[in-house]
Amino acid sequence: MTLSSPLVQAFSSHPSGLCGQHDPAKAVEIVPVLEQRISILTFGVVADTKHLNRERWSALAALHDHWLFDPAQAAYKSSQEILTAMQQQRIAAPQYIARVWWQLCRGVQGRFKGSWRDLLKASADNAQTLQGYLQQSQTTFPVLSGPVISARWLDLIQRIGGVPLQGWDALTVTLPPEQVKTAQKFGITATEVHPLVSSALEAWPTACRSLPAESCGLADCPNR
Numbered sequence: 149m150t151l152s153s154p155l156v157q158a159f160s161s162h163p164s165g166l167c168g169q170h171d172p173a174k175a176v177e178i179v180p181v182l183e184q185r186i187s188i189l190t191f192g193v194v195a196d197t198k199h200l201n202r203e204r205w206s207a208l209a210a211l212h213d214h215w216l217f218d219p220a221q222a223a224y225k226s227s228q229e230i231l232t233a234m235q236q237q238r239i240a241a242p243q244y245i246a247r248v249w250w251q252l253c254r255g256v257q258g259r260f261k262g263s264w265r266d267l268l269k270a271s272a273d274n275a276q277t278l279q280g281y282l283q284q285s286q287t288t289f290p291v292l293s294g295p296v297i298s299a300r301w302l303d304l305i306q307r308i309g310g311v312p313l314q315g316w317d318a319l320t321v322t323l324p325p326e327q328v329k330t331a332q333k334f335g336i337t338a339t340e341v342h343p344l345v346s347s348a349l350e351a352w353p354t355a356c357r358s359l360p361a362e363s364c365g366l367a368d369c370p371n372r
Contacts, residue, residue, distance in 0.1 A: 150336055150338065150341055151317060151344065151345065153334060153336070154334075154366055154368050155334050155348050155352065156344055156345055159171055159347065159352075162365030162366075166348065166355055166365055168364055169351070169355045171308075171347065171351070172205045173205055174202070174205075175202050175205040175208075176205060176208070176309075177310075178209055182265060184212040184213065185308070186311070187264060188212055188217060189305060190252070190301060191217060192205065193297055195245045196241070196242070207239075208239070211237055216233045216249075219257045220261070220262035223250075223253040223254045223258070223262065224257075230249055230250045231246035251290050255285070259288070268305070274313065275314065275316050275319055276315045277315075279295070279298050279302070283295075295321070296322070296343075300321070302316065302319055303343040303347075307344070317342065320341060320342060321340070322339060322340055323338075323340075323349070327346060330352060356369065356371050
Protein backbone atom coordinates (compact mmCIF):
# COMPACT_ATOMS: atom_id res chain seq x y z
CA MET A 149 0.00 0.00 0.00
CA THR A 150 1.43 3.39 -0.98
CA LEU A 151 0.60 4.92 2.42
CA SER A 152 3.18 2.61 4.00
CA SER A 153 5.88 3.40 1.44
CA PRO A 154 9.21 4.76 2.79
CA LEU A 155 8.60 8.02 0.90
CA VAL A 156 5.29 8.69 2.63
CA GLN A 157 6.53 7.55 6.02
CA ALA A 158 9.55 9.85 5.80
CA PHE A 159 7.36 12.79 4.76
CA SER A 160 4.63 12.28 7.34
CA SER A 161 6.13 10.72 10.43
CA HIS A 162 9.91 10.10 10.39
CA PRO A 163 11.73 12.14 13.09
CA SER A 164 14.19 13.38 10.44
CA GLY A 165 11.48 14.14 7.91
CA LEU A 166 11.90 13.78 4.16
CA CYS A 167 15.36 14.98 3.16
CA GLY A 168 15.55 16.67 6.54
CA GLN A 169 12.21 18.42 6.03
CA HIS A 170 8.75 17.73 7.42
CA ASP A 171 5.36 18.40 5.90
CA PRO A 172 5.21 22.24 5.90
CA ALA A 173 1.60 22.16 7.10
CA LYS A 174 2.80 20.67 10.40
CA ALA A 175 3.49 24.25 11.44
CA VAL A 176 -0.25 24.55 12.08
CA GLU A 177 -0.10 21.91 14.83
CA ILE A 178 0.96 24.65 17.25
CA VAL A 179 -2.49 26.27 17.10
CA PRO A 180 -4.05 25.13 20.40
CA VAL A 181 -7.76 25.65 19.68
CA LEU A 182 -9.26 23.03 17.36
CA GLU A 183 -11.69 25.39 15.59
CA GLN A 184 -8.87 27.83 14.86
CA ARG A 185 -6.57 25.03 13.69
CA ILE A 186 -9.20 23.73 11.27
CA SER A 187 -9.89 27.26 10.03
CA ILE A 188 -6.21 27.90 9.26
CA LEU A 189 -5.93 24.56 7.44
CA THR A 190 -9.08 25.32 5.45
CA PHE A 191 -7.87 28.74 4.40
CA GLY A 192 -4.48 27.31 3.48
CA VAL A 193 -5.98 24.65 1.24
CA VAL A 194 -8.43 26.87 -0.62
CA ALA A 195 -5.82 29.62 -1.02
CA ASP A 196 -3.61 27.09 -2.82
CA THR A 197 -0.89 27.16 -0.20
CA LYS A 198 0.06 23.62 -1.17
CA HIS A 199 3.38 24.96 -2.35
CA LEU A 200 4.04 27.12 0.70
CA ASN A 201 7.05 26.45 2.88
CA ARG A 202 6.95 26.01 6.63
CA GLU A 203 7.65 29.69 7.29
CA ARG A 204 4.57 30.83 5.38
CA TRP A 205 2.36 28.18 7.01
CA SER A 206 3.80 29.38 10.32
CA ALA A 207 2.79 32.94 9.42
CA LEU A 208 -0.80 31.78 8.90
CA ALA A 209 -0.74 29.85 12.17
CA ALA A 210 0.44 32.97 13.99
CA LEU A 211 -2.76 34.71 12.87
CA HIS A 212 -5.04 32.00 14.28
CA ASP A 213 -6.89 34.38 16.62
CA HIS A 214 -7.46 37.10 13.99
CA TRP A 215 -11.13 37.72 13.15
CA LEU A 216 -10.34 36.72 9.57
CA PHE A 217 -10.23 33.08 10.66
CA ASP A 218 -13.36 33.20 12.79
CA PRO A 219 -16.32 32.43 10.48
CA ALA A 220 -18.74 33.92 13.01
CA GLN A 221 -17.06 37.29 12.44
CA ALA A 222 -15.78 37.00 8.86
CA ALA A 223 -19.23 35.98 7.57
CA TYR A 224 -20.57 39.44 8.43
CA LYS A 225 -17.77 41.36 6.75
CA SER A 226 -17.72 42.20 3.05
CA SER A 227 -15.40 40.41 0.64
CA GLN A 228 -13.56 43.73 0.25
CA GLU A 229 -12.98 43.86 4.01
CA ILE A 230 -11.65 40.30 3.81
CA LEU A 231 -9.27 41.33 1.04
CA THR A 232 -8.11 44.38 2.96
CA ALA A 233 -7.41 42.24 6.04
CA MET A 234 -5.44 39.77 3.93
CA GLN A 235 -3.36 42.59 2.50
CA GLN A 236 -2.79 44.18 5.90
CA GLN A 237 -1.60 40.85 7.28
CA ARG A 238 0.57 40.27 4.19
CA ILE A 239 -1.16 37.01 3.33
CA ALA A 240 0.05 35.99 -0.12
CA ALA A 241 -2.93 34.65 -2.08
CA PRO A 242 -4.80 35.53 -5.28
CA GLN A 243 -7.29 38.37 -4.76
CA TYR A 244 -10.28 36.18 -5.65
CA ILE A 245 -9.57 34.08 -2.56
CA ALA A 246 -10.99 36.91 -0.46
CA ARG A 247 -14.44 36.34 -1.94
CA VAL A 248 -14.07 32.55 -1.76
CA TRP A 249 -13.16 32.73 1.92
CA TRP A 250 -16.06 35.11 2.59
CA GLN A 251 -18.45 32.65 0.93
CA LEU A 252 -17.04 29.72 2.90
CA CYS A 253 -17.36 31.60 6.17
CA ARG A 254 -20.95 32.56 5.30
CA GLY A 255 -21.66 28.91 4.51
CA VAL A 256 -20.26 27.47 7.73
CA GLN A 257 -21.81 30.27 9.78
CA GLY A 258 -25.22 29.87 8.16
CA ARG A 259 -25.36 26.08 8.35
CA PHE A 260 -23.24 25.27 11.40
CA LYS A 261 -23.14 28.49 13.45
CA GLY A 262 -19.54 29.09 12.44
CA SER A 263 -18.21 25.72 13.59
CA TRP A 264 -15.99 23.73 11.22
CA ARG A 265 -16.08 20.92 13.75
CA ASP A 266 -19.86 20.76 13.55
CA LEU A 267 -19.62 20.56 9.76
CA LEU A 268 -17.47 17.45 10.18
CA LYS A 269 -19.77 15.99 12.84
CA ALA A 270 -22.81 16.44 10.59
CA SER A 271 -21.28 13.80 8.31
CA ALA A 272 -20.38 11.56 11.25
CA ASP A 273 -16.67 12.35 10.72
CA ASN A 274 -16.77 10.21 7.59
CA ALA A 275 -14.43 11.38 4.81
CA GLN A 276 -16.50 10.02 1.93
CA THR A 277 -19.75 11.37 3.35
CA LEU A 278 -18.11 14.76 3.81
CA GLN A 279 -16.88 14.83 0.21
CA GLY A 280 -20.37 13.96 -1.00
CA TYR A 281 -21.91 16.69 1.14
CA LEU A 282 -19.46 19.29 -0.14
CA GLN A 283 -20.01 18.25 -3.74
CA GLN A 284 -23.76 18.73 -3.29
CA SER A 285 -23.09 22.17 -1.76
CA GLN A 286 -20.74 23.68 -4.33
CA THR A 287 -22.37 27.10 -4.22
CA THR A 288 -22.15 27.26 -0.44
CA PHE A 289 -18.63 25.84 -0.24
CA PRO A 290 -16.83 26.95 -3.43
CA VAL A 291 -13.34 25.58 -4.15
CA LEU A 292 -13.42 23.46 -0.98
CA SER A 293 -16.03 21.25 -2.67
CA GLY A 294 -13.68 20.31 -5.53
CA PRO A 295 -12.60 16.64 -5.55
CA VAL A 296 -8.86 17.32 -5.20
CA ILE A 297 -9.13 20.22 -2.75
CA SER A 298 -11.64 18.41 -0.54
CA ALA A 299 -9.46 15.28 -0.43
CA ARG A 300 -6.38 17.29 0.49
CA TRP A 301 -8.38 19.23 3.10
CA LEU A 302 -9.70 16.07 4.74
CA ASP A 303 -6.21 14.57 4.76
CA LEU A 304 -4.90 17.62 6.63
CA ILE A 305 -7.90 17.64 8.97
CA GLN A 306 -6.95 14.16 10.16
CA ARG A 307 -3.16 14.42 10.14
CA ILE A 308 -2.64 18.03 11.22
CA GLY A 309 -6.01 19.00 12.61
CA GLY A 310 -6.14 15.93 14.81
CA VAL A 311 -9.70 14.89 13.93
CA PRO A 312 -9.91 11.12 13.20
CA LEU A 313 -11.98 10.52 10.07
CA GLN A 314 -13.59 7.30 9.02
CA GLY A 315 -12.46 6.30 5.53
CA TRP A 316 -9.49 8.68 5.59
CA ASP A 317 -7.27 5.99 4.10
CA ALA A 318 -9.67 5.61 1.14
CA LEU A 319 -9.30 9.23 -0.02
CA THR A 320 -7.86 9.56 -3.53
CA VAL A 321 -6.67 12.18 -5.97
CA THR A 322 -5.49 11.86 -9.56
CA LEU A 323 -1.76 12.37 -9.90
CA PRO A 324 -0.89 15.42 -12.02
CA PRO A 325 1.34 14.61 -15.01
CA GLU A 326 4.43 16.14 -13.42
CA GLN A 327 4.21 13.68 -10.49
CA VAL A 328 3.78 10.52 -12.55
CA LYS A 329 7.50 10.13 -13.36
CA THR A 330 8.44 10.84 -9.76
CA ALA A 331 5.95 8.21 -8.60
CA GLN A 332 7.51 5.63 -10.92
CA LYS A 333 10.90 6.18 -9.29
CA PHE A 334 9.35 4.94 -6.06
CA GLY A 335 7.57 2.02 -7.68
CA ILE A 336 4.18 3.71 -7.58
CA THR A 337 2.33 2.87 -10.79
CA ALA A 338 -1.20 3.94 -9.81
CA THR A 339 -2.53 7.21 -11.16
CA GLU A 340 -5.12 7.48 -8.37
CA VAL A 341 -3.39 7.81 -5.01
CA HIS A 342 -4.02 9.05 -1.49
CA PRO A 343 -3.57 12.85 -1.17
CA LEU A 344 -0.78 12.25 1.33
CA VAL A 345 1.12 10.32 -1.36
CA SER A 346 0.64 13.18 -3.80
CA SER A 347 1.90 15.67 -1.20
CA ALA A 348 5.02 13.58 -0.59
CA LEU A 349 5.65 13.27 -4.33
CA GLU A 350 5.20 17.03 -4.66
CA ALA A 351 7.76 17.70 -1.94
CA TRP A 352 10.49 15.23 -2.86
CA PRO A 353 12.01 16.69 -6.09
CA THR A 354 12.78 20.04 -4.47
CA ALA A 355 13.51 18.70 -0.98
CA CYS A 356 15.95 15.95 -1.99
CA ARG A 357 19.53 16.85 -1.23
CA SER A 358 20.93 13.31 -1.43
CA LEU A 359 21.63 13.27 2.29
CA PRO A 360 22.70 10.15 4.19
CA ALA A 361 19.71 7.99 5.12
CA GLU A 362 20.01 8.79 8.82
CA SER A 363 19.72 12.51 8.05
CA CYS A 364 16.89 12.50 5.53
CA GLY A 365 14.61 9.77 6.84
CA LEU A 366 14.38 8.05 3.46
CA ALA A 367 16.45 4.89 3.50
CA ASP A 368 15.92 3.86 -0.11
CA CYS A 369 16.26 7.11 -2.04
CA PRO A 370 16.48 6.72 -5.85
CA ASN A 371 18.95 9.61 -5.92
CA ARG A 372 21.39 7.95 -3.57
